[in-house]
Amino acid sequence: MTLAFKPAETFRKDFTYRNSEAGILRFPFPFAEDTYMYSVNIEPHLPGGPSPAYDHAFDVDEHYVAECKERAIVLAEDPNRCKVLPHMTEAQWDTLELIMESFAKDYPEHFSLQKNGTRWSWENRPLGLKDSFTFGDLSSLPYEPFEYITRQAQGDFTLQDQRDNNLFVDGGMVTTQADWSLEFDIGMTFHEWHGPVPLAHQLGVFDRALKFLLRLQYGQPVRRLNWTMTINPRLDTSPENYPVWGPDRNTVTPENVAQKVHLRVELQTLFRLPRSNAILFGIRCYLASVAELARVEKWRKRLHRVLRDLPPELEDYKGLTRYRKLVVDYLAPFDDGAPLSRGPQPDQTIL
Amino acid sequence: MLVSGIVSRPKYEPFALDPSGRSHLIVADHPAPPGDFGPTPASNAPIEIWCVCTNPRTTAEASQNGRAVSRSFRSTAHLLDQLDKRLARELVGLRIYAVGIESFVWDVARLARKFGMEKGEYRLTHKGSERRRVYCIHCRAYTEDVTTNIVSCSGCGASLLVRDHYSRRLAAFMGVQVDAEVPGDVPAIEEAFP
Numbered sequence: 001m002t003l004a005f006k007p008a009e010t011f012r013k014d015f016t017y018r019n020s021e022a023g024i025l026r027f028p029f030p031f032a033e034d035t036y037m038y039s040v041n042i043e044p045h046l047p048g049g050p051s052p053a054y055d056h057a058f059d060v061d062e063h064y065v066a067e068c069k070e071r072a073i074v075l076a077e078d079p080n081r082c083k084v085l086p087h088m089t090e091a092q093w094d095t096l097e098l099i100m101e102s103f104a105k106d107y108p109e110h111f112s113l114q115k116n117g118t119r120w121s122w123e124n125r126p127l128g129l130k131d132s133f134t135f136g137d138l139s140s141l142p143y144e145p146f147e148y149i150t151r152q153a154q155g156d157f158t159l160q161d162q163r164d165n166n167l168f169v170d171g172g173m174v175t176t177q178a179d180w181s182l183e184f185d186i187g188m189t190f191h192e193w194h195g196p197v198p199l200a201h202q203l204g205v206f207d208r209a210l211k212f213l214l215r216l217q218y219g220q221p222v223r224r225l226n227w228t229m230t231i232n233p234r235l236d237t238s239p240e241n242y243p244v245w246g247p248d249r250n251t252v253t254p255e256n257v258a259q260k261v262h263l264r265v266e267l268q269t270l271f272r273l274p275r276s277n278a279i280l281f282g283i284r285c286y287l288a289s290v291a292e293l294a295r296v297e298k299w300r301k302r303l304h305r306v307l308r309d310l311p312p313e314l315e316d317y318k319g320l321t322r323y324r325k326l327v328v329d330y331l332a333p334f335d336d337g338a339p340l341s342r343g344p345q346p347d348q349t350i351l
Numbered sequence: 352m353l354v355s356g357i358v359s360r361p362k363y364e365p366f367a368l369d370p371s372g373r374s375h376l377i378v379a380d381h382p383a384p385p386g387d388f389g390p391t392p393a394s395n396a397p398i399e400i401w402c403v404c405t406n407p408r409t410t411a412e413a414s415q416n417g418r419a420v421s422r423s424f425r426s427t428a429h430l431l432d433q434l435d436k437r438l439a440r441e442l443v444g445l446r447i448y449a450v451g452i453e454s455f456v457w458d459v460a461r462l463a464r465k466f467g468m469e470k471g472e473y474r475l476t477h478k479g480s481e482r483r484r485v486y487c488i489h490c491r492a493y494t495e496d497v498t499t500n501i502v503s504c505s506g507c508g509a510s511l512l513v514r515d516h517y518s519r520r521l522a523a524f525m526g527v528q529v530d531a532e533v534p535g536d537v538p539a540i541e542e543a544f545p
Contacts (some may be wrong), residue, residue: 181488187520188359195359196516239488239527243509246531
């Protein structure tokens with residue numbers, strides 16, 4: 001598929017972000033069943049799956065250019081959204097290499113990487129960038145390597161250092177987050193970092209996930225999905241800016257609910273890095289409005305059932321309290337209660 | 352957002368000297384006679400006790416107090432300033448024991464880490480008030496000695512809900528604007544951290 005970027009769309013103020021019909025159909029819908037509860041739900045990050053969003057190590061879609069622009073706006077307001085602790089320099093180069101090589105291999109029409117020993121040339125055509133640098137030499141790039149490359153990628157990234165049989169979140173680029181703060185959490189252990197998540201600790205989810213991730217192998221990345229909901233297609237729902245976006249939650253009405261409320265899906269990917277032995281954690285955010293999702297018959301029914309029966313702790317944690325019922329009421333008339341196929345795939349190829 | 356029972360909340364060990372220490376430095380944010388710290392190990396490792404007397408006339412002169420050498424400081428800031436200088440010229444084998452409110456013991460931990468001390472070389476014991484240092488996630492100002500569930504930020508003035516989420520690096524709890532969604536909708540303010 002040839003990508004038609006939409007560089008002018010916005011994730012703030014006038015919120016012109018929309019999905020094309022192809023964009024809707026490739027949405028990584030997170031609900032394989034009619035009910036939702038936390039689970040470790042980690043699977044190998046291999047090409048293929050119920051959506052083309054899983055076809056590459058790092059998915060590039062029609063929103064690529066606009067999302068990179070949005071990231072630059074957030075960083076100009078708040079440079080602390082990108083932070084890497086000093087002992088993570090090797091992991092920074094690992095990240096740059098992994099993303100550059102993946103982009104150049106998976107999207108050769110948009111990205112090229114040429115290597116001549118440690119002398120590398122990188123071209124990013126959608127963003128109009130062309131840089132030559134020396135791999136391993138910090139002074140040869142306009143930013144530190146991790147910031148340089150994650151400014152050119154969609155979704156957030158964190159770097160986990162592995163020591164003392166634990167993972168420490170010792171770096172990150174976090175501008176499109178569902179309400180967690182890198183500035184506050186940097187340096188934390190795996191369990192501390194996930195401290196605010198309800199229920200999952202008691203279910204042993206984090207114990208199992210940590211055990212699994214400590215054994216993550218180079219060349220065998222894994223992925224999982226997470227989700228929440230966001231009012232307006234706003235990527236920057238950070239705790240830092242909660243006073244800016246929090247009031248949006250009171251703007252939902254029966255008339256605008258389908259346009260305003262968005263399902264926010266995170267495609268989370270984890271890669272062991274070769275030199276540093278750190279883990280790169282990609283948190284790629286996809287947004288689709290309830291109206292867009294409701295164009296898929298299976299999804300409008302399933303979304304209705306999941307939201308209707310959501311445990312109250314999750315409703316609170318995900319911040320849905322003020323508008324969940326409006327969404328359920330909007331979707332209810334579309335749901336005849338008929339059984340739906342297992343799995344998240346849309347079961348239709350045109351809208 | 353307002354979930355409690357958060358596991359980033361640190362747990363503390365009761366005070367005990369580490370027998371493997373070559374020397375011991377106990378720092379407390381309150382007046383602390385040596386007897387406070389129980390029986391001392393049989394080894395000859397020197398013991399120092401630094402404490403805070405909150406009195407401008409206090410002098411930090413060292414005095415011999417049984418086996419221990421004691422010094423008193425005028426404030427926690429005074430003590431931490433001296434600790435910074437002391438650790439800069441310290442040798443391997445020192446054990447630090449911080450005893451006091453959470454913001455104090457984590458300030459000590461931060462200094463210890465700054466000078467390359469590992470976990471196990473510094474030990475933290477929470478003693479005294481539960482009052483908290485709160486970091487405003489919106490403007491990054493710190494508000495000290497918070498005893499209520501909601502506090503006005505010393506920086507931006509927002510009414511901050513004090514969460515249980517704790518950053519050891521910032522030595523502070525997270526404060527989040529409680530009426531961000533509905534301005535003025537502030538729940539009753541209650542004594543929470545006596």
